[in-house]
Amino acid sequence: MPPQTGNRPGRTIRSVKIAFNIIEVLKDQNDVGVTELANELGHSKSTIHSHLRTLEEIEILVREGDGYRLSLQILDMANHVRDHAGNYEVVQNEVESLVEETGEIAHFGIEEYGQVAYLCKATGEQAVETASRVGTRQPMYSTSLGKAILAYLPDSHQEAIVDTMEFVSKTPKTISSREELYAELDRIAEQGYALDDEENIEGLRCVAAPVRNGPKVLGAISISGPSSRFTDERLHGELSDSVLRAANVIELNTKFS
Amino acid sequence: MPPQTGNRPGRTIRSVKIAFNIIEVLKDQNDVGVTELANELGHSKSTIHSHLRTLEEIEILVREGDGYRLSLQILDMANHVRDHAGNYEVVQNEVESLVEETGEIAHFGIEEYGQVAYLCKATGEQAVETASRVGTRQPMYSTSLGKAILAYLPDSHQEAIVDTMEFVSKTPKTISSREELYAELDRIAEQGYALDDEENIEGLRCVAAPVRNGPKVLGAISISGPSSRFTDERLHGELSDSVLRAANVIELNTKFS
DNA sequence: TAAACCTGTTCCCGAGAGGGGAACCGATGA
DNA sequence: TCATCGGTTCCCCTCTCGGGAACAGGTTTA
Structure with missing residues (x-):
């Protein structure tokens, strides 16, 4: 496996990118809701909605107040990253x-x-x-x-x-x-x-x-x-x-x- | 927004779940390759392949040795989580x-x-x-x-x-x-x-x-x-x-x- | 040295996933 | 009481993306 630096194209999965875009936004701002995310990312509310559902089910996101935030599971992931x-x-x-x-x-x-x-x-x-x-x-x-x-x-x-x-x-x-x-x-x-x-x-x-x-x-x-x-x-x-x-x-x- | 504990169904996105399954596996074991992931998660190699491509492009995964590991970006996310x-x-x-x-x-x-x-x-x-x-x-x-x-x-x-x-x-x-x-x-x-x-x-x-x-x-x-x-x-x-x-x-x- | 075998990669196809629009609902407030 | 704005649901149609199979390169085996 050669050291990879430049971005090789290949097939890439849209919905995964959307999901991480959501995470990215949530990283910086707490308490963001469906509508706001939809506008910010240029997707329909229904799309964002199902994504949020998914991320909530995987327990990556937590509802709090009137919005979402990243769950502490991220901290666990971080520990593993450090260990490795x-x-x-x-x-x-x-x-x-x-x-x-x-x-x-x-x-x-x-x-x-x-x-x-x-x-x-x-x-x-x-x-x-x-x-x-x-x-x-x-x-x-x-x-x-x-x-x-x-x-x-x-x-x-x-x-x-x-x-x-x-x-x-x-x-x-x-x-x-x-x-x-x-x-x-x-x-x-x-x-x-x-x-x-x-x-x-x-x-x-x-x-x-x-x-x-x-x-x-x-x-x-x-x-x-x-x-x-x-x-x-x-x-x-x-x-x-x-x-x-x-x-x-x-x-x-x-x-x- | 009511406090959510039980899992409500609603629409949920398959590929996002697959992506996070990959991450989950990579959390515990380093240096896992396409084939091994495919077997472990019960998906075809091509599927896993495009997922890895995607996660690599978003810079969540890093190639190392003959396999992948989670990138330090996770640590940054963890910092934000703590702050919030x-x-x-x-x-x-x-x-x-x-x-x-x-x-x-x-x-x-x-x-x-x-x-x-x-x-x-x-x-x-x-x-x-x-x-x-x-x-x-x-x-x-x-x-x-x-x-x-x-x-x-x-x-x-x-x-x-x-x-x-x-x-x-x-x-x-x-x-x-x-x-x-x-x-x-x-x-x-x-x-x-x-x-x-x-x-x-x-x-x-x-x-x-x-x-x-x-x-x-x-x-x-x-x-x-x-x-x-x-x-x-x-x-x-x-x-x-x-x-x-x-x-x-x-x-x-x-x-x- | 070739054959068997292991990777990762590419290509293509067809099903069904998922993105979007619009309607709906419940809460808030004017 | 009605307008507004959020989240939710529903449905449709398209194009994504999952899978199978073939391919390529490297390593082990006979």
């Missing part, structure tokens, strides 16, 4: 210990659909609050996590991902071309860790180290903080040391999988 | 502070589909490990959380739930009839908190207090521990005091919603 996505206990532990060491923000992310998805996060006392949430995704070229992962992916997979990239500049420093990215990836492969120098969010710098298991890249772990505290010296010194150590701990504890 | 399900921050806080006080296990649960669903959980140092997981459900009649909630639900809603109950004895002490339950609910309504005296798990006792907002019951909060440490005296003394206090804190912080 590598060695969650260890990862969470290391992310937290990074925070204890530094007082900043730490993340662990994996590649999904050509982007980095955050698997866990911890924030320290003095941490700058970023909008990152567990489960959300960011471009790989503008984050230290993404670049760290990308740099160690097998060539074919790396290329497949880069090919689908559209370089959107989130700050003046964001990498904006394939060539620039490849050059950066070479540098990362050499030094063993990746930086993000205000490339994703103005004023925010990060260091990330890849977590590997043999030839496979499982993900990456990072620390982020304000440029004022994240000087070049610290980035290339204690901070990179910290993430490398954390990555190593995870690797050692994952040898079995 | 009442004042999660405060609840989690109180659950944790109960654990700090007692060193045992604390839960917060809400009613869903006539059962109690755990919204959060914290375990202390000396806690007995129970199988309870966030997002999973338990019968209301055999748990302190369930009984606490039930006792304070409006009569119509209470009755609707009780009507659908099938009393399964999980231990010799489990409540096993409607009459017994109603008697117990009266007692609870009087004393303000609910007990579970080895009714759900042998050797485990729990105290729970309802969390209310005006006339509405938002859920309940509980402490659980081994019968050896949870004497009658402590249950009706410090432990019930603790859960009542915790419930009260949550109530005060939820006045706005």
Whole structure:
């Protein structure tokens, strides 16, 4: 099975998409009713109605007030996802210990659909609050996590991902071309860790180290903080040391999988 | 909109159910392929195939190794669910502070589909490990959380739930009839908190207090521990005091919603 | 080396699923 | 009392989508 990034067409099922559109809407707004959903999604009331019935029967949705909300079954699903996505206990532990060491923000992310998805996060006392949430995704070229992962992916997979990239500049420093990215990836492969120098969010710098298991890249772990505290010296010194150590701990504890 | 407990028929959509069956299977086992799913669910390979395509396109599933797994998008959904399900921050806080006080296990649960669903959980140092997981459900009649909630639900809603109950004895002490339950609910309504005296798990006792907002019951909060440490005296003394206090804190912080 | 066998994938067909429109009903409120 | 707005039901007609079968690629077996 080849690594899949671009969207292959093939047959696709309409009603399932409708169902997930409903879920998507319900994710953000509670207490939405049939009529409102019908308008928002451009379907007839009867269609939405039978979908809601179905989702209610599967116990994914719950009626509440005058509308629906997602049921706690989602939380159970989330637990399973975490359990299956590598060695969650260890990862969470290391992310937290990074925070204890530094007082900043730490993340662990994996590649999904050509982007980095955050698997866990911890924030320290003095941490700058970023909008990152567990489960959300960011471009790989503008984050230290993404670049760290990308740099160690097998060539074919790396290329497949880069090919689908559209370089959107989130700050003046964001990498904006394939060539620039490849050059950066070479540098990362050499030094063993990746930086993000205000490339994703103005004023925010990060260091990330890849977590590997043999030839496979499982993900990456990072620390982020304000440029004022994240000087070049610290980035290339204690901070990179910290993430490398954390990555190593995870690797050692994952040898079995 | 009346409180819904029994399953009303109405039109229901087949393909959506199939899709969620797939997800259900994938929740427990990773690396399942088309053929295996087809056999397990009793559908043709082509059917499963197009479903997988669809779920992959919506980015709910990810190919990994030679099979599929659920994507981290589920984690994002879970975050939203928590955010919407009442004042999660405060609840989690109180659950944790109960654990700090007692060193045992604390839960917060809400009613869903006539059962109690755990919204959060914290375990202390000396806690007995129970199988309870966030997002999973338990019968209301055999748990302190369930009984606490039930006792304070409006009569119509209470009755609707009780009507659908099938009393399964999980231990010799489990409540096993409607009459017994109603008697117990009266007692609870009087004393303000609910007990579970080895009714759900042998050797485990729990105290729970309802969390209310005006006339509405938002859920309940509980402490659980081994019968050896949870004497009658402590249950009706410090432990019930603790859960009542915790419930009260949550109530005060939820006045706005 | 070929044959048997296992995947995942594609193609096509026909039944019935499901999307939509319109009528209906119950609650709210003017 | 009537108008309005929500959810629900009913029915029809189309086109979706489930299934069977053939195909393709990789791996094991003889």
